[in-house]
Structure formats: C-alpha cells, structure tokens
Amino acid sequence: MRPTVAPFPAMRLRRTRRSAALRALTSETTLSVGDLIWPIFVRAGENMEEPVPSMPGVMRRSVDLSVEAVKEAAALGIPAVCIFPSPDISLKTELCEEAWNPDNLSNTLIRAIKKEVPEIAVMTDIALDPYNANGHDGIVRDGVIVNDETVAALVKMALAQAEAGADILGPSDMMDGRIGAIRKALEENGHQDVTIMSYSAKYASAFYGPFRDAVGASGALTGDKKTYQMDPANSDEAVRLIERDLMEGADMVMVKPGMPYLDICRRVKTEFGVPTYAYQVSGEYAMLMAAVQNGWLDHDKVMMESLMAFKRAGCDGILTYFAPAAAKILNAR
C-alpha cells in the first residue's frame, strides 16, 4: 500500500491534526490495558519488599506481597504477569536443580496467584540463569554452554511450572530445539492447553544489565551470552528463529529487547501475522527512568509514547515494568 498525496493545497495534511477530535478519528493505533504484561521479581521471605536500585520503582517482593501486587494488577485490568525469581545465592548450583523444584520460588508464587487471583494469566521464564552458579541460561561444561543437556533440564523446569498452574511458558534461554521438546513433554503429560510464548528473537544485549542485578545473576555471570543469544547485527536470522519456533509449537513469539529492535517487531508481524510481543527490557526502563529522575524527560508522556511505538510496530502486547503506571493512565482516560 502506498499512501496517496494530492498536490498542495488540495491536500493539507495538517487538516486532520487540527483538533483532538480529528486526531482521535485519524489515529491508526491504540494502546490498551489488555496489551500489557507485567514482569515481577520474587524473593524469599515474608512481608519483604526491597527496591531494585538500577530500576527505580521496581521491587523484589516475597511471595505474600507479590500476591498482593498481582491483585492490584488484576484490579487495573492487566491480563498477565510474568514471574522472575531472585533466589538465595545458596540455591545456585552447576546443574541448576532448583529450577525444577516443584516448591521453588516461582512455582510457589504461581500456585499462590492461581489460588488467590485466578483470572490473571501467569507467565513464567524458562532459563537456568537464576539457579546457575555461573549465571548462564544453560549448563556449562568445560566452558561450553551445552545445548541438548540444557534442553533436557528446561523440559523438567517447564513441566514443574505447568504442574504449578502456569498459563504461559516463556522459554528465554535460546537453546536449539527447546520449543519442540517442551511442547512434546506438555502433550505427553496432560498439559495440552498450556501456551508457549517463545523468546524467539532474543539478542545478546547490553540492555539486560539491571535485570541481572534484580535476579542476582550479575555477580555470577562469567563471560557473555553470545554463543546462544543473537547478534544485534542480524535480522534475517530473527525471521528464521521465529519460523523455527512456530513450527516447533510456539503459540506466541517475542522480540527482545524492544525499542532498539522495532524493525524486527514489524518484520515478524508482517511476515508471519502471528501473536507478536516485545519485551521493553530492564535497560530500556532504567534509561527512561534515569532521564525522568533528572527532570530531562516527562515520565507519563515518554512511557506512553514508548508503549504506543510497540503497537505501531505491529506488536500485540508488551512486557513492560511500566505496566501498572500505564494501566492507571489508560483507565483514567
């Protein structure tokens, strides 16, 4: 489609921008509360709430307080939360066994939410990093992140999450073959209705720094994640990864990070037409909040503009730490 432009003055494009009413009528994109997924960090303890220093306004909460926060999210109309555990350092091992403990932090919180706030969808993260002694998403042998052994561990992790009642599984590990393996295990174990949102196009990005602080993986991480996460230079590869994950049984696909990768979001939506999501990651949030705290950017305006940009790029939804703040503004309109 090529937009038509008649010669001036037959067409004055400012005419339809003249008033709020005309702008509303000609607006091409809408952002609604139903587009938001809120990532939350859970820690051990009771009645505990501690701020994440590099993510102003973001908290790590114990299970009980997490449930309260999720209740508030549900009351705001947010359709889903995504759980990230920040386990005690003593639980981090070479083989990451805590990842599939049915009573680990995430699984405990999934059960608590499904009991207290059943209407909200619970999304999980599938990757070994919070439980890994060396901070990687996969099992490390002689300095190599081993693919197939990691996939076997991820399947156990996925089944434990499905068992706990998760609605959406989010494999974020970037191993090859994990979507197919998880889908097969779900089918074989009576979890045919559990959805998978694959972090299909996940880049080896410097924008994850504050998140790694939040889950306590920064100190542990040796080296980088470039042998499994994508090269920021690549776009065709993203298309191949998306197609591969869809063929293996993903219901929804994600691009991550968000703002620096909107071209990928658009390409994925145009080429596949499947439910497409972006993750506005910790570094994007930190960057905007730092400018806000300096008085250099307007919090509400920059937040809403950044979220609208994802919708314009073709995303059906956005994982964002701004979810509750954005929902309040959208509900007040």
Ligand SMILES: NCc1[nH]cc(CCC(=O)O)c1CC(=O)O
């Ligand atoms: N595999 C774990 C995972 N899941 C989501 C994020 C990043 C989220 C964010 O930065 O907000 C990461 C970190 C990483 O890959 O190092």
